[in-house]
Amino acid sequence: MRAVIMDAPGEITVAEREDPRIVEPTDAVIRLTATCICGSDLWPYRGVEPADHSPMGHEYVGVVEEVGASVTTVKPGDFVVGSFVISCGKCEICVSGYPSKCIHAEFVAGIGTQSEKARIPLADGTLVTTPGLPDDSLIPSLLAASDVLGTGWFAADAAQVGPGKTVAVVGDGAVGLMGVLAAQQMGAERIIAMSRHADRQALAREYGATDIVTERGAEGAARIKELTGGLGAHSVIEAVGTEESMLQAIHSTRGGGHIGFVGVAHEGVQLPLDQLFFAGVHLHGGPAPVRRYLPELIQKIWDREIDPGKVFDLTLPLDQAAEGYAAMHERRAIKVMLTL
Amino acid sequence: MRAVIMDAPGEITVAEREDPRIVEPTDAVIRLTATCICGSDLWPYRGVEPADHSPMGHEYVGVVEEVGASVTTVKPGDFVVGSFVISCGKCEICVSGYPSKCIHAEFVAGIGTQSEKARIPLADGTLVTTPGLPDDSLIPSLLAASDVLGTGWFAADAAQVGPGKTVAVVGDGAVGLMGVLAAQQMGAERIIAMSRHADRQALAREYGATDIVTERGAEGAARIKELTGGLGAHSVIEAVGTEESMLQAIHSTRGGGHIGFVGVAHEGVQLPLDQLFFAGVHLHGGPAPVRRYLPELIQKIWDREIDPGKVFDLTLPLDQAAEGYAAMHERRAIKVMLTL
Numbered sequence: 001m002r003a004v005i006m007d008a009p010g011e012i013t014v015a016e017r018e019d020p021r022i023v024e025p026t027d028a029v030i031r032l033t034a035t036c037i038c039g040s041d042l043w044p045y046r047g048v049e050p051a052d053h054s055p056m057g058h059e060y061v062g063v064v065e066e067v068g069a070s071v072t073t074v075k076p077g078d079f080v081v082g083s084f085v086i087s088c089g090k091c092e093i094c095v096s097g098y099p100s101k102c103i104h105a106e107f108v109a110g111i112g113t114q115s116e117k118a119r120i121p122l123a124d125g126t127l128v129t130t131p132g133l134p135d136d137s138l139i140p141s142l143l144a145a146s147d148v149l150g151t152g153w154f155a156a157d158a159a160q161v162g163p164g165k166t167v168a169v170v171g172d173g174a175v176g177l178m179g180v181l182a183a184q185q186m187g188a189e190r191i192i193a194m195s196r197h198a199d200r201q202a203l204a205r206e207y208g209a210t211d212i213v214t215e216r217g218a219e220g221a222a223r224i225k226e227l228t229g230g231l232g233a234h235s236v237i238e239a240v241g242t243e244e245s246m247l248q249a250i251h252s253t254r255g256g257g258h259i260g261f262v263g264v265a266h267e268g269v270q271l272p273l274d275q276l277f278f279a280g281v282h283l284h285g286g287p288a289p290v291r292r293y294l295p296e297l298i299q300k301i302w303d304r305e306i307d308p309g310k311v312f313d314l315t316l317p318l319d320q321a322a323e324g325y326a327a328m329h330e331r332r333a334i335k336v337m338l339t340l
Numbered sequence: 341m342r343a344v345i346m347d348a349p350g351e352i353t354v355a356e357r358e359d360p361r362i363v364e365p366t367d368a369v370i371r372l373t374a375t376c377i378c379g380s381d382l383w384p385y386r387g388v389e390p391a392d393h394s395p396m397g398h399e400y401v402g403v404v405e406e407v408g409a410s411v412t413t414v415k416p417g418d419f420v421v422g423s424f425v426i427s428c429g430k431c432e433i434c435v436s437g438y439p440s441k442c443i444h445a446e447f448v449a450g451i452g453t454q455s456e457k458a459r460i461p462l463a464d465g466t467l468v469t470t471p472g473l474p475d476d477s478l479i480p481s482l483l484a485a486s487d488v489l490g491t492g493w494f495a496a497d498a499a500q501v502g503p504g505k506t507v508a509v510v511g512d513g514a515v516g517l518m519g520v521l522a523a524q525q526m527g528a529e530r531i532i533a534m535s536r537h538a539d540r541q542a543l544a545r546e547y548g549a550t551d552i553v554t555e556r557g558a559e560g561a562a563r564i565k566e567l568t569g570g571l572g573a574h575s576v577i578e579a580v581g582t583e584e585s586m587l588q589a590i591h592s593t594r595g596g597g598h599i600g601f602v603g604v605a606h607e608g609v610q611l612p613l614d615q616l617f618f619a620g621v622h623l624h625g626g627p628a629p630v631r632r633y634l635p636e637l638i639q640k641i642w643d644r645e646i647d648p649g650k651v652f653d654l655t656l657p658l659d660q661a662a663e664g665y666a667a668m669h670e671r672r673a674i675k676v677m678l679t680l
Contacts, residue, residue, distance in 0.1 A: 092571060093595050101595020101620045103570065230443065231432060246613060255433050255441020255626075265613035273586060273605035277626050280441045286595075286620030 003115030004056045004321045004338075009047035012322040017055065017112075020119035025068035028123035030080060032062040034143045035114050036312065037324050037336045039173050040264055045325055048266065055112025056321075058084040059146040061139060064127075065117065073124045079134055080127040081298060082120055083290040084108045084147045089125025099125065099291040107287075114321060116340055128294040131302055140309025140337055141301040144178065148335065149297055149308040150290030151262050152178025152239070156186055157293075158284040159235035159260030163187040168224050169209075170249045171239030171263060172200040174311045174335040177207055179237040179260070181308055184208025185300075188235070192227060194220055194248075200334065203310065217244050221251035232257060238285070241265040247272070253281045261285025312337040343455035344396045344661045344678075349387035352662040357395065360459035365408035368463035370420060372402040374483050375454050376652065377664050377676045379513050380604055385665055388606065395452025396661075398424040399486040401479065404467075405457065413464045419474055420467040421638060422460055423630040424448045424487045429465025439465065439631040447627075454661060456680055468634040471642055480649025480677055481641040484518065488675065489637055489648040490630030491602050492518025492579070496526055497633075498624040499575035499600030503527040508564050509549075510589045511579030512540040514651045514675040515602060517547055519577040521648055524548025525640075528575070532567060534560055534588070540674060543650065557584050561591035572597060578625070581605040587612070593621045601625025652677040 003017040020029050036059045044051035064078045074080055086106040087099030094102045104122060111118055120126055134142060141149075152175050161167050167183040169176050172195035183191045184207060192211040193204035201212050215223045225232055232254035238246055241263030249259050262285050276283070300306045314333035316324050317340075324336035343357040360369050376399045384391035404418045414420055426446040427439030434442045444462060451458055460466055474482060481489075492515050501507050507523040509516050512535035523531045524547060532551040533544035541552050555563045565572055572594035578586055581603030589599050602625050616623070640646045654673035656664050657680075664676035 092569075096596050098596035098620060229432075241613070241617070243613070256436050256438035256629075261617065265617045267612075267614050269613040270610035271613045271616070272607075273581070273583070273609040273611045274607050276611070276623075277581070277601065277605045280438060280626030280629075282622065282624040283616075284622040286617050289596075289620075 001116035002318060003112060004318065006044055006051040006054045006056050009051050010045055012325050014319050014321055017115065020117050022066055022068045023119065024121060025070040026122050026124065027068045028064050028071055028074055028120045028127060029066045029117060030060070030062040030120060031065050031117050032060055032113060032115065032340050034139050034340065035060050035338050036143055037328055037338065038147060039175070041325070042329055045329055055115065057112050057114030058108035059143060060113035060118060061142045061146060067123060071123045074127050074129055078129045080129050081142050081145050081294060082108070082127045083150065083294065085287060085290070086121050087125045087291050088122050094125065097292050098289050100287040100289040114318065114338060126291065128298060130298055138301060140312045141307055142298065143337060144308040144311055145294060145297045145301060147290065148174040148311060149178045150293050151175050151288040153182040153293050153297060154288035154290070155179045155237040155239060155260035155262040155285065156182035157260065158258070159237050160258040161186040161188050161235045164189050165234040166190040166192070166228055167235045167237065168192045168194065168233040168252045169237045169239065170194050170245050170252070172197060172204065173239060175262060176237065176239035177203055177311055177334070178308055179239055180204050180209050181207040181306060183237070185306060192224060192233065203334070206310070217248055218251065220248050224252040228254070234258070235260070237262070239263045241269065243269055243271060247275060250276055250279045250281060253279065255280040258282040258284070262288055311335050315339060341456035342658060343452060344658065346384055346391040346394045346396050349391050350385055352665050354659050354661055357455065360457050362406055362408045363459065364461060365410040366462050366464065367408045368404050368411055368414055368460050368467060369406045369457060370400070370402040370460060371405050371457050372400055372453060372455065372680050374479050374680065375400050375678050376483055377668055377678065378487060379515070381665070382669055385669055395455070397452050397454030398448035399483060400453035400458060401482045401486060407463060411463045414467050414469055418469045420469050421482050421485050421634060422467045423490065423634065425627060425630070426461050427465045427631050428462050434465065437632050438629050440627040440629040454658065454678060466631065468638060470638055478641060480652045481647060482638065483677060484648040484651055485634060485637045485641060487630065488514040488651060489518045490633050491515050491628040493522040493633050493637065494628035494630065495519045495577040495579060495600035495602040495625065496522035497600065498598070499577050500598040501526045501528050501575045504529050505574040506530040506532070506568055507575045507577065508532045508534065508573040508592045509577045509579065510534050510585050510592070511603060512537060512544065513579060516577065516579035517543055517651055517674070518648055519579055520544050520549050521547040521646060525646060532564060532573065543674070546650070557588055558591065560588050564592040568594070574598070575600070577602070579603045581609065583609055583611060587615060590616055590619045590621060593619065595620040598622040598624070602628055651675050655679060
């Protein structure tokens with residue numbers, strides 16, 4: 001099969017890889033309908049993380065081709081959406097709502113789903129079937145549910161977004177924009193998107209942002225305080241993962257307020273602990289437990305209540321993956337879908 | 341009046357200061373019955389923070405001597421307990437349960453309560469009266485409510501301690517020990533105190549600890565995992581405030597679990613953000629909103645349901661404050677009460 005391989009930082013090829021097959025009785029093999037490029041795929045692309053002939057991709061929707069003997073909830077022919085973390089669905093951590101911290105958790109990034117097919121371990125705990133074969137127009141949104149929508153949704157949930165609340169969103173990438181959408185769906189009264197890019201501001205407004213703040217860092221936090229009577233936002237979504245963005249989030253939050261923290265922090269990023277302490281906020285985040293939200297999100301997409309797929313502003317065939325990476329790297333695209 | 345003054349790091353004197361008087365109509369002047377030395381008073385004592393003829397102390401119980409014209413909830417003759425943070429009780433942040441982040445918040449440490457009298461601003465929002473004049477035997481416990489009990493209680497609440505939960509407590513100082521007491525009161529199933537000092541272990545057991553772990557750092561966290569079927573504790577109280585203790589807390593907590601973070605972090609303490617991110621935990625803390633808990637805690641003390649005052653293992657008259665500081669600095673005492 002064809003698969004995206006990053007030979008070295010910045011070097012993307014679409015090469016032949018061996019077809020995946022069932023290894024464990026809990027596996028499923030799926031044929032991908034669509035996949036995409038994540039902001040986190042840009043780290044090895046930019047040399048921040050190593051890349052050495054690495055298979056790429058962790059977001060995926062597709063049709064089940066084959067299942068292992070013990071798989072019971074999906075069968076060949078089913079259309080499925082899966083989380084970017086493999087989870088068993090049965091352990092105490094999964095049952096408590098944290099499948100991304102499952103005792104058998106494995107990042108799909110290590111498997112690679114920018115490819116024609118993929119083996120998905122622990123299929124029963126990881127994959128969710130759609131109500132039927134989806135219309136083509138639903139594919140982008142279902143694909144978004146696999147990571148960015150689920151992550152933005154978790155961030156809003158972790159930030160305790162709800163009616164009457166003012167929400168600030170730090171980060172205008174795909175996850176931040178999905179955080180805006182989630183905040184709107186959860187009934188937030190006011191949603192302040194922090195962005196200085198016109199295209200992202202426009203999409204944020206479309207997804208429900210009521211205010212745009214272009215300042216960053218301490219100035220950005222001061223602007224949020226100013227917009228909230230000096231108190232700070234009730235709920236803040238942090239969708240970047242740097243020291244600057246985290247401090248911006250911390251200082252944008254009122255005492256006792258909540259931060260949903262989903263920007264992936266790299267090794268080496270340090271947070272001044274005294275600033276977190278004296279802020280007196282709640283902080284919750286990490287790799288999003290997307291699997292928890294998938295049934296609800298798939299239904300909302302199926303019923304066309306939400307259209308997260310608009311976050312894909314460039315669609316290319318898998319063979320042109322290299323151009324997709326370049327477009328995201330150069331910020332010509334927010335998020336790139338790859339079709340098969 | 342007499343008052344404890346830290347002339348320079350390590351140099352404690354009891355000197356004459358001018359008697360406090362009503363300045364604002366919202367002030368009260370109290371005559372202290374007892375006060376105490378806090379772990380945080382050791383920072384300037386040890387030269388970690390500056391000290392230059394500084395008045396000391398932020399924990400206090402006593403009798404109201406005089407109130408300003410607009411004070412309505414306390415009157416001369418009342419016995420009162422107050423928080424270590426001044427709060428108005430009326431702003432949106434106070435009303436939401438975070439008086440320690442009140443828009444008028446002021447640390448009592450800047451006032452100094454290791455003295456015969458003290459002026460307490462915003463008396464209505466800060467002080468709570470006891471049901472009557474307390475028996476002498478209740479004074480230590482009421483004094484503990486002013487900071488260490490209230491802080492330990494908040495930590496347990498922030499860590500979502502409750503029935504059926506396993507709780508780990510990082511730090512065996514007065515606040516950590518109060519966290520053990522709070523966890524027991526909140527119905528925790530298992531309380532693991534992390535301590536390597538026999539006297540503190542004994543008091544932890546008395547307050548409800550079911551297990552003692554002597555390992556620290558990564559080894560300590562590994563031991564907590566081992567004791568919890570590989571998962572980690574549901575709730576962890578962090579009562580130290582260093583990078584090592586915070587990482588110990590983070591890695592002792594299960595995915596989706598809760599950390600109550602009350603160890604005061606110094607300027608310069610850095611937390612590796614990726615370790616917090618990938619742990620997938622809830623973190624909440626900061627200067628404890630003690631005022632929120634005072635009515636409930638005073639009642640429990642009054643009814644002799646709890647005896648937090650045992651945390652004072654050395655009592656001295658105010659004039660011997662220097663010996664009290666030395667005893668805490670040299671770990672000869674957990675916490676020192678000063679009587680007047």
